[in-house]
Amino acid sequence: MTPLYQVRADHDAHTIVVYQAYSSAIADPALREGRFVPPFSFRRMTWIKPSLPWLAHRSNWARKTGQERILAVRITRQGWEEALGRAVLTTSSPEAVARADVHLQWDPERSLRGVALNHYSVQVGIGRGLIRTFVDDWIVGLTDLTPRVRKAADLVRRGDTAGARRLLPAERVYPLPPALEERLCPKRRG
Numbered sequence: 001m002t003p004l005y006q007v008r009a010d011h012d013a014h015t016i017v018v019y020q021a022y023s024s025a026i027a028d029p030a031l032r033e034g035r036f037v038p039p040f041s042f043r044r045m046t047w048i049k050p051s052l053p054w055l056a057h058r059s060n061w062a063r064k065t066g067q068e069r070i071l072a073v074r075i076t077r078q079g080w081e082e083a084l085g086r087a088v089l090t091t092s093s094p095e096a097v098a099r100a101d102v103h104l105q106w107d108p109e110r111s112l113r114g115v116a117l118n119h120y121s122v123q124v125g126i127g128r129g130l131i132r133t134f135v136d137d138w139i140v141g142l143t144d145l146t147p148r149v150r151k152a153a154d155l156v157r158r159g160d161t162a163g164a165r166r167l168l169p170a171e172r173v174y175p176l177p178p179a180l181e182e183r184l185c186p187k188r189r190g
Contacts, residue, residue: 002117008121009171009172021064027069035135036135044128047123052171071144073141073142074141078138084104
């Protein structure tokens with residue numbers, strides 16, 4: 001049985017992939033430069049998600065206005081864990097959330113058909129004070145997954161979820177350091 005709160009991601013020994021959905025006006029210059037540049041906003045929180053199925057659902061498979069492009073953002077594990085180390089759960093006190101450099105929330109994970117599953121996916125909001133570090137120090141690569149995501153969406157619509165899954169990167173358990181897991185993964189209440 002899948003634990004309720006667990007980070008699942010495409011990762012290797014040094015990096016983790018998170019996903020973001022943008023308009024072409026933001027995605028095209030970012031892909032050209034290999035990092036985010038204006039008109040990407042350095043003045044507002046940016047949310048990163050290690051679950052591609054969750055982001056696909058949220059962006060309507062790259063068809064929602066302003067979210068027509070899905071980018072895989074490969075960042076250092078050191079940066080990811082720094083963000084998590086500075087994160088405050090969005091269910092914390094309003095004062096703690098207001099002061100936090102990073103917001104963290106758990107939302108129901110989604111199947112490829114968009115059905116809410118019985119476990120959660122993490123979303124991490126990088127605040128204004130840390131966005132430059134995210135862009136300049138943590139990002140090691142950007143990849144446009146839009147064509148693959150749209151092809152997967154077509155397969156899902158035709159009932160071929162197995163074919164769609166083969167198009168998407170495999171996500172497996174990310175080994176959180178115990179102190180971060182203890183602080184950020186809510187305990188099951190029962």
